[in-house]
Amino acid sequence: MTAEQTRHRRNLKTVNRALASGTFSEVRQVLNNLPGAEAAHLIESSPPREREILWQLLNQEQETEVLQYLGEEVRVELLRDLPTEELVELIEDLDTDDLADLLQELPEQVTSRVLAGLDAQNRERLEQVMNYPEDTAGGLMNTDVITVRPEITFSVVQRYLRRLGDIPKTTDNLLVVNRKNQFVGVLPLTRVLISDPGTSVREAMITDVEAIPATQDAHEVAKLFERLDLVTAPVVDDNGMLVGRITIDDVVDVIMEEAEHSLMGMAGLDEDEDTFGSVWHTVRRRALWLGINLLTALAASAVISLFEDTLEKVVALAVLMPIVASMGGIAGSQTLTLVIRAMALGQVQAGNTRYLLTKELAVGALNGLLWALVIGATAALWFDDPSLGVIIGCAMILNLVVAAGAGALIPMVMKRMGIDPALAGSVVLTTVTDIVGFMAFLGLATLLYANLVV
Amino acid sequence: MTAEQTRHRRNLKTVNRALASGTFSEVRQVLNNLPGAEAAHLIESSPPREREILWQLLNQEQETEVLQYLGEEVRVELLRDLPTEELVELIEDLDTDDLADLLQELPEQVTSRVLAGLDAQNRERLEQVMNYPEDTAGGLMNTDVITVRPEITFSVVQRYLRRLGDIPKTTDNLLVVNRKNQFVGVLPLTRVLISDPGTSVREAMITDVEAIPATQDAHEVAKLFERLDLVTAPVVDDNGMLVGRITIDDVVDVIMEEAEHSLMGMAGLDEDEDTFGSVWHTVRRRALWLGINLLTALAASAVISLFEDTLEKVVALAVLMPIVASMGGIAGSQTLTLVIRAMALGQVQAGNTRYLLTKELAVGALNGLLWALVIGATAALWFDDPSLGVIIGCAMILNLVVAAGAGALIPMVMKRMGIDPALAGSVVLTTVTDIVGFMAFLGLATLLYANLVV
Structure with missing residues (x-):
């Protein structure tokens, strides 16, 4: 500790x-x-x-x-x-x-x-x-900027700073603006410290710094800070006027909030969820998510009920059927989580979507094959029924391939529809893997056992 | 875009x-x-x-x-x-x-x-x-520190910096050390800029800064940076000797890695998982997780198989049984996620564990009651069997309370055992909610229907 x-x-x-x-x-x-x-x-x-x-x-x-x-x-x-x-x-x-x-x-x-x-x-x-x-x-921005003009010298800058007396926390750069208050560059404080007092701001300032448009999304701001290791960055309006600056501590908050949003969203929770909040407040917040899940679980039950006759004849099917659905849910959520993260990092683009989808389908098929063999053998031995092993093996492969496809496509489609995949992705995914899992397993069983009986 | x-x-x-x-x-x-x-x-x-x-x-x-x-x-x-x-x-x-x-x-x-x-x-x-x-x-630390002695004046400091010429990126403070190279305080660069050149380092330095021990956990370092809005911090060894400094950009990396670890861990993925990595590599990485899940799913199946006789008589039970297990899984993972986050933020302590557990149990019971009424009515109408409604309602309440307790206790127990709850928590949780869900529903049904038949 x-x-x-x-x-x-x-x-x-x-x-x-x-x-x-x-x-x-x-x-x-x-x-x-x-x-x-x-x-x-x-x-x-x-x-x-x-x-x-x-x-x-x-x-x-x-x-x-x-x-x-x-x-x-x-x-x-x-x-x-x-x-x-x-x-x-x-x-x-x-x-x-x-x-x-x-x-x-x-x-x-x-x-x-x-x-x-x-x-x-x-x-x-x-x-x-x-x-x-x-x-x-x-x-996100603060308005506590210190601005200087390009034409003044460092000795003037230093005098100005002494007069100010109080330099805001986390100030690494002075911001250089022209007469119209338009942003033209940054002047690192360290340059003022180590350069000759006669140097002009214009000579020493850095101009290949991109100012951040005030309308830019906070997520993009955070990526920029992370990628360029920034401590502060100037913010400008549509006309290039300097309106403020963003400091790293606020960016850290954005990063933490986004991380919490992804994590909590997967469980249908809000990132602001108060751990020690009141019971009543919490019940209401979580009830909705449980209600949505109840609907999807009922949909899966409706699928099972299509096969009541088969279930009545072969009760082993009822014992094994949760396995296929569960494995599909796990495999699918691995793909879903990976794709959601890659999308957040900006790695998923038109040029590599096909590769990503193909890769995930191949992974699903190979892992499906592996675990189909294991569960097939287990089921055949357990119930002393080889055809049961074949049925559950085939259903497993099918559901794991569908799970991979759904896990990759759901977040992409949702993003295009403007829905947050971190929040709704896992519900839609498990609905798909449950329905396909029960349908494939019980459907195959119905076909096969019907043939055997006839 | x-x-x-x-x-x-x-x-x-x-x-x-x-x-x-x-x-x-x-x-x-x-x-x-x-x-x-x-x-x-x-x-x-x-x-x-x-x-x-x-x-x-x-x-x-x-x-x-x-x-x-x-x-x-x-x-x-x-x-x-x-x-x-x-x-x-x-x-x-x-x-x-x-x-x-x-x-x-x-x-x-x-x-x-x-x-x-x-x-x-x-x-x-x-x-x-x-x-x-x-x-x-x-x-995490870098060794590119600029150190000064307390006895020198600002004009000496400024001459020294000019001679150095190159001040490392993200330097907001000079670090003050004594003759033995022990850390004694920090000197913000802004103070050097705005103070009289005759000021001594000793007069202007800030001494109530805690240096970070080199052995401190990266997670604690990140929390410190976040809480105190730091940009850099000195690092010392066991003897108080200055050995380096940590900069905010490396802390941001720690924060992002931890966030990814939580998110990816929930799906059994490594935070370094390469989205565009090769198929074979990916298959091997994910197979283990699916194998563990298969074992837990088999455990749930073993529970179901205890009730084969009942299932054979009342096939509606097979149709409805996934609902109870699924709702328990969802409710439990809400609690689990919340508690894991609160533990990461350092909010869960001996003093409030009891409150947290009581609160989650109460939330589980209330939501259980709400959805028990809904599913009880639905099941009774669907299968035209009021006793089926009572059975599924009772099983639902029981499983949601157990889910809340398990969701709160599993991460706490795991942490004490030195297991990472973000990685293993959800598997253990769903195993509990599946087994309790099936056991409660099918067990109650067996008791009730046996009584009705006799």
């Missing part, structure tokens, strides 16, 4: 014990002396009722600090009932992009009152960020 | 067409004029045989560039057969941490020859990084 984990566990214990015994003063002391990130972590790891109490125990300075590190859902939950005045005081020090995200989740009358409560400069900046959807470069 | 995607697609098309028609000169021109990251992306999006050809067409300068951006598996595949001399020339410009990772994957005699081919300073740095496992802070 790391030092950090040990500390977190100890804090959680102290807080739990103190809350249970009602000695709030101890909790207040612990909470307000923790770094903001750790106090936020502690609040998120507590059940809803305790969260409220812990939040009440924070002093105002710590509240602002903690707020920055709380997850979206928890943040909204804690802030919803605050009086507007208190809310404004609390949140006006947040980064512009965080503030914009937060306001978009609060009720509209609260948002407008908060906007009215801000000073002119902050309001203008905030409105600029709020102009863009949350999942675009414009929604 | 973004400009970048359009460009990638166009390039891929050009390359595919040219490769097909054998006009390599055109491909060579396209490849060597692309930014390294894009050329690497293009190579990774191609089938194995084309990859070899594309790699051959790169000129040496571009090869070095591209190498940095290739995924691990593809990189090793392309480098394995190179003569050592060429290899050394190619890789000596890589970052120390990338080089260390790469060497650990190549055959040992290649590694030692490469080490022998490096100059003394590079070899020493490399060996230092290779001392630590790849997934620790030491394995």
